[in-house]
Amino acid sequence: MKREVCVTVAGQNLTVRSDESEEYVRALAAFVDGKIREMSRGREGITTLKLALTAALALADDLFKLRESQERINEEIERLAGEIEARLEPEAAAR
Numbered sequence: 744m745k746r747e748v749c750v751t752v753a754g755q756n757l758t759v760r761s762d763e764s765e766e767y768v769r770a771l772a773a774f775v776d777g778k779i780r781e782m783s784r785g786r787e788g789i790t791t792l793k794l795a796l797t798a799a800l801a802l803a804d805d806l807f808k809l810r811e812s813q814e815r816i817n818e819e820i821e822r823l824a825g826e827i828e829a830r831l832e833p834e835a836a837a838r
Contacts, residue, residue, distance in 0.1 A: 748765045753779045779794050
């Protein structure tokens with residue numbers, strides 16, 4: 744069930760419709776707001792739009808790196824599972 748949650752990001756009031764809990768949506772908004780504030784340090788005079796776009800690129804970079812890391816982890820799990828299976832097969836055949 745979609746619910747509306749009012750949040751503030753970069754000084755802008757937004758109404759977000761989501762199936763997620765209000766607490767979750769507020770946590771997302773706070774995270775994005777924090778990233779925008781981080782990007783604004785030492786950049787006086789930059790527009791909110793440019794800050795938001797810079798923050799979006801930084802968040803996309805984080806996401807891509809996490810996906811790549813997760814893919815490497817999954818591949819390593821598959822490799823190790825194959826090794827375990829190969830070691831167990833001779834024992835099972837001997838029974």
